[in-house]
Amino acid sequence: MIENFWKDKYPVGVSAEIDPDQYPNVQTVLKQSCQRFADKPAFTNLGKTLTYGELYELSGTFAAYLQNHTDLQPGDRIALQMPNILQYPVAIFGAIRAGLVVVNTNPLYTAREMEHQFNDSGAKALVCLANMAHLAEQVVPKTGVKTVIITEVGDMLPTFKRILVNTVVKRVKKMVPPYHLPQAISFLDALDKGRGKILRESAPKGEDIAVLQYTGGTTGVAKGAMLTHRNLVANMLQVRALMGANLNEGCEVAVSPLPLYHIYAFTFNCMAMMLIGAHNLLVTNPRDLPAMIKEIKPYKFSVFVGLNTLFVALSNNEGFRALDFSSLKLTVSGGMALQLATAERWQEVTNCPICEGFGMTETSPVATVNPFSAIQLGTIGIPLPSTLCKVINDDGKDLDVGEIGEICVKGPQVMKGYWQRQEATAEILDAQGWLKTGDIGLIQEDGYLKIVDRKKDMILVSGFNVYPNELEDVLAMIPGVLQCAAIGVPDEKSGEAIKVFVVVKPGVTLTKETVMEHMRANVTGYKVPRAVEFRDALPMTNVGKILRRELRDEEMKKMAKA
Template identity: 80%
Template sequence: MIENFWKDKYPAGIPADINADQYPNIQAVLKESCQRFADKPAFSNLGKTISYGELYELSGIFAAYLQNHTDLQPGDRIAVQMPNVLQYPVAVFGAMRAGLVVVNTNPLYTAREMEHQFNDSGAKALVCLANMAHLAEDVLPKTGVRHVIVTEVGDLLPPLKRLLVNSVVKYVKKMVPAFNLPQAVKFNDALAKGRGKALRESAPQGNDVAVLQYTGGTTGVAKGAMLTHRNIIANMLQCKVLMGANLNEGCEILIAPLPLYHIYAFTFHCMAMMLIGGHNILVTNPRDLPGTVKELGKWKFTGFVGLNTLFVALCNSEDFRRLDFSALKATFSGGMALQLATAERWREVTGCGICEGYGMTETSPVATVNPFQHIQVGTIGIPVPSTLCKVIDDEGNDLPIGSIGELCIKGPQVMKGYWQREEATAEVLDANGWLKTGDIAVIQEDGYLRIVDRKKDMIIVSGFNVYPNELEDVLATLPGVLQCAAIGIPDEKSGEAIKVFVVVKPGESLTKDQVMQHMHDNVTGYKRPKSVEFRDALPTTNVGKILRRELRDEELKKLGKK
């Protein structure tokens, strides 16, 4: 039995199981942690720090605003569209305390992507950064969103600094396009209205949905993974047990350069670190590498959460290499494959090994991780406690240890299903709770797993999932396109880069610039192709399905990688 295989695979001191029902809901974890670590710093950004006690107070005020000044009811969805700023955890935890379901929304989304997500989720409220409010202005009339709260980057900073930061962003950097949302309430005005108002703490059940986290799943258009309170609590506890063995309560400083709206950073920084009273340093724009390194220089950080692309960029920075890493004792990698050369370079520069893990949005997200005590570079580690893994063949039969097959995962962190998509849920989640990942893996005799290949055609750009179906659907709307396909090709900087192939309709013409502009207008940055190739025809099956794998194999041959 696969259950028995894992029992003795955990290092000494790490239990094989956690109690996923230890807390009734996320609110209970938040309350306990914020009381226990009330005076400890929780989040810092732009020179301002809020303690766990202040986080609880501010989130309660925001929740009171939502309950007393809107008609939102428990179970309603609220979209939260912000980068890493202090307002993010305040809004998320406030929404949860008011009983709402959080819909994490990428602030870089185009209007088309926002419209789909808001309508699919049935969002009735939106909290967004002023920088993208102009897009909300265009989108909201086509959605059911009735309540809008707009915040500026520096809203939770002290008054003078707030004025300075917000003015620089708006008038000097010109990063806030003009918008007209007469119904919008300013974030700080919402806090002012909520202050002193009564709050009725919500008490959801463990199986109630806490977060709708959008993903393409295994294929196709973005779907909302229903992550319940129990799912997320289980993953918090699993992370604490396996990744927190080297971390001490109330004194760790963790760098948070990855966006909190992404499930990896969301669970790690907002959820798991709450259990140990970790101090999260929010990096608002990690693409500004000099600014990121400058921020790192201000802290004796003990933990770093990143992915391969970021590790490479930082190690190539002379200023980063000059930083003091004497306190760094934990580095975590996920989101995309960690390259051996990157892991070695990071250890050489920082003196710290990298614990690589694996997960999906559908697993809240952490499913496996390398324990501190025994890092095995090139693997994704062992399953986190209370989690089982197996591999199956194309017919769904279980394969023996050491065989290569599709990785399946079972555990309390596995999603409830896809929001309002029963068929899509049934395709990946069976009656016994096993989730098909679409990734090809091998389970070693020592219990460590290695990802061999991806069964699905998903492309991973800097840790973000990109789905060819979506890109092809967008590209097909460009006049003149007869056929098209999107694939991922190896890229040193981002892991994979997107290449699109286009067949132009007879008698019509298209240029690369036209294709690139169309994609620029309709999809967010990481989904945009880096190259375009025009062809007379694309390889297809006998029923006309385009063979992306054949295109990918051709590109790999050109690169000498196949």
């Protein structure tokens, strides 16, 4: 019944199915695109452009270095910890061509978060920006990482500009704390050593892991979602099938402000745009709006991928509103709920509607999206080709169209499972391939889906998942904390903001400043709470479980009265 329901829900000209085995692996797609679009621009950053031909040559050189000058073997994990700079696509495609499994790592991670991810994944190599090498110095000795490659922001730029940019970052802006990693090699030296060396192109099978993408799943500590070559290839083909009717191969210019280490931009900008030979404008720091606008101003961009908070900031920016939007024909929103007012304001500014989609790290990530030709604001669109969705109740029973329950997804983009966590995998993924999303929603008669709430206590800050369990673990490390809880509260700028509640032990004095300082030292910036409230007690069940929902309800009542 589920299968038949979706067959006639696709726009005219869009097939309900794709062939996920059309390409055996990511390398095959890369090679085809780099040959077809060899002279076309692939990535631009800080005024420097790499063509597809140059991308293939440089990634091959990097792969040759990894094969000839390290002990890394096919299947070994390599952590990449960089913002949006040209070194990222060179490193990721080079690592994949060498047969390695990529572990995308947030450059904003603290030492504690890095240590967990490197040890959990069993990473044996690390490519990181010099700006966080001082943290790598602390972490690497506690992990299995043996190969360390350090790059600076301007490394891919022409000589004079490279020296200038790297000097300004290091000496003027003082963004590179001192570090001591005697075993490390520079990214440019690695490329030099790889030139002229023989590359044995890896030939992984579709079911082999390409990327370990870390996420909290629906609850708990960060877990590595095993995304296979088939998962990534399928999602590329699915996105092209549903979104690509309006896109011309080898002609599109895509603004890429979201970090490529995040699964949303990774698949859309680094993978799907590569499939169609698009030109990606990499924005290193999207928080610096003037710099971002300066970076994209010279180009007639046609694709823009972002999320609600970014759309709000740009729509209210005078410099952005003055740009030329005459070529913009596709704007895609994901990562967090798109607000109606935001969508309307964006279209007013750019004359381009926003297509909202939905996905998870566990679905590589795109599961549903609004077709460009038939956008329904307030919905997350229809399932991608070869994707099925259903809604279930708490007992796992399938619900009818229009009934509210937990959304489940099935398709070739659904992950293989969580890395070395069979129990966690079994909780979210059943034997038939259905993935529980943890989101509550419904399916409309026309096939479009709506999300109405989240089942779990996850907090969504500017598109990033924040898990209360982790925050509470870190809070509990503070001497004198007796009980604590973390919740999300509505916030105009970030969708949700984090508020924590703390109960201190009798006789102990604890200040908000102490709590904030501790959190800033132990979690990434977007996980730092916006508000701290001290209480004598927290609401609990009769077995002692803290009731976060009661805390949220209290906050909502306060906001309603305000």
